[in-house]
Amino acid sequence: MPQPGPLLGCIADDFTGATDLAATLVGNGMRTVQLIGVPDAGDAVPDADAIVVALKSRTTPAAQAVADSRAALAWLRRAGCRQYFFKYCSTFDSTPAGNIGPVADALVSDLDCGFALACPAFPTNRRTVYQGHLFVGAVLLNESGMEHHPLTPMTDANLVRVLSRQTDGTVGLVAFATVEQGAAVIRDAMTALKEQGRRYAIVDAVTDGHLRAIGAAAAAHPLVTGGSGVAIGLPANFRAGGMLPERPDSAALPAVSGHAAILAGSCSRATLGQIAAARSHLPTLELDPLATPNAAQLADQARAWLDGRLGSAPVLIAASAPPDRVAELQRRLGRDAAGALVEQALAAIAGELAARGVRRLVVAGGETAGAVVTQLGVRSLRIGPEIDPGVPWTHAEGRLPPMWLALKSGNFGAPDFFLKAFTAQEDAR
Ligand code: ADP
Numbered sequence: 452m453p454q455p456g457p458l459l460g461c462i463a464d465d466f467t468g469a470t471d472l473a474a475t476l477v478g479n480g481m482r483t484v485q486l487i488g489v490p491d492a493g494d495a496v497p498d499a500d501a502i503v504v505a506l507k508s509r510t511t512p513a514a515q516a517v518a519d520s521r522a523a524l525a526w527l528r529r530a531g532c533r534q535y536f537f538k539y540c541s542t543f544d545s546t547p548a549g550n551i552g553p554v555a556d557a558l559v560s561d562l563d564c565g566f567a568l569a570c571p572a573f574p575t576n577r578r579t580v581y582q583g584h585l586f587v588g589a590v591l592l593n594e595s596g597m598e599h600h601p602l603t604p605m606t607d608a609n610l611v612r613v614l615s616r617q618t619d620g621t622v623g624l625v626a627f628a629t630v631e632q633g634a635a636v637i638r639d640a641m642t643a644l645k646e647q648g649r650r651y652a653i654v655d656a657v658t659d660g661h662l663r664a665i666g667a668a669a670a671a672h673p674l675v676t677g678g679s680g681v682a683i684g685l686p687a688n689f690r691a692g693g694m695l696p697e698r699p700d701s702a703a704l705p706a707v708s709g710h711a712a713i714l715a716g717s718c719s720r721a722t723l724g725q726i727a728a729a730r731s732h733l734p735t736l737e738l739d740p741l742a743t744p745n746a747a748q749l750a751d752q753a754r755a756w757l758d759g760r761l762g763s764a765p766v767l768i769a770a771s772a773p774p775d776r777v778a779e780l781q782r783r784l785g786r787d788a789a790g791a792l793v794e795q796a797l798a799a800i801a802g803e804l805a806a807r808g809v810r811r812l813v814v815a816g817g818e819t820a821g822a823v824v825t826q827l828g829v830r831s832l833r834i835g836p837e838i839d840p841g842v843p844w845t846h847a848e849g850r851l852p853p854m855w856l857a858l859k860s861g862n863f864g865a866p867d868f869f870l871k872a873f874t875a876q877e878d879a880r
Contacts, residue, residue, distance in 0.1 A: 459686075460502055460524070461502065465506070466487070466820070473832075473834040475679045476685075478837070481501040484833050487824060490504065521557050525561075537675075568625075569677060581655055707810040712768065712809045714804070716793055718772055738768065747799070801814070828849040839871075
């Protein structure tokens, strides 16, 4: 029963969200490849059950987010996907101008499907939806700290209202009492809402059991929208339909051999703790951008330090610093210039590491990871085993020889993340 091409085509509104979704799909038995940015028309379709196109469309102007998302959808349709998924944040990060509503409107229109469910719930991360209201742990979204988010302040937890402000369509609710009754009842409730002319249904979900039932109820929906949580129910539909074989090896990656390294540009508390835990175990270079506020010179320091150091153990190179030192560099150079300087240095060092035969690289920091991926010319990541929740090893293809990359958003990972990343990898081989 081998299926001829990808089944699920996904569009994610940011990079780490895309990886989170991809890891969820791999965990539920779909071989998954993440593509960075809208693929070119001539790009080969990867051999995978699911493809996740990672966009940067969460906070771009709505027109740009819509254009990129439509281009991604068109590419995924040409690739022959059977169902489409629009992934946004489990805290529904958006403003009255978008971009969840405008992008979903465009996808519904292009797929001519008239309706899509919307469910950001992610119970594992304590995001639940009850009576249409989004909770973060025990508090409503608008009391969770998200009301102060610099770009997408969430001041209303009622998702029916929030989404209604972003669309010219209308929004209904499939509430908890219906969801509790299982897939068939949820499916009928969504069909009824569609027949009443609703374009969207916010669907309550408090447990993974609810998410699986919602996934089953959406088996025939051309478009599903939500957080990564609601995707846990979708692979089973393809298996039930005879399109997806059992894949005990969905997280298998092509082997690579070479040196190993860690590059840290995140200054989050979690990353600083991970550096502290690794420092006494691994050869470690801590760059000081305050003493050397020059990207080329920082990269030169790393080059000199690397001579003779790449061997069997991973090396750690970090620019990370505690808040007072970060603030000082920002005060001297300006916030953006300080960030860009360090990102440039770390990207150059990543290029150097690859040139010197590093083939397994952990990168800490979302923006840092973006700079590294751009420098290495990486366009495609095959998703492998998770090191910690939300951070899988990936097999990267691009300009340089294939490498394994683990791209860690700053706050993710346990204190021993840098040490266990390579142990977990040995286990996965
Ligand atoms: P996170 O995922 O923790 O937010 P990012 O990589 O997205 O990490 O952001 C961290 C930012 O801090 C990057 O722009 C990085 O270049 C910058 N940075 C790293 N080290 C320093 C430092 N010592 N001083 C100032 N800025 C730094």
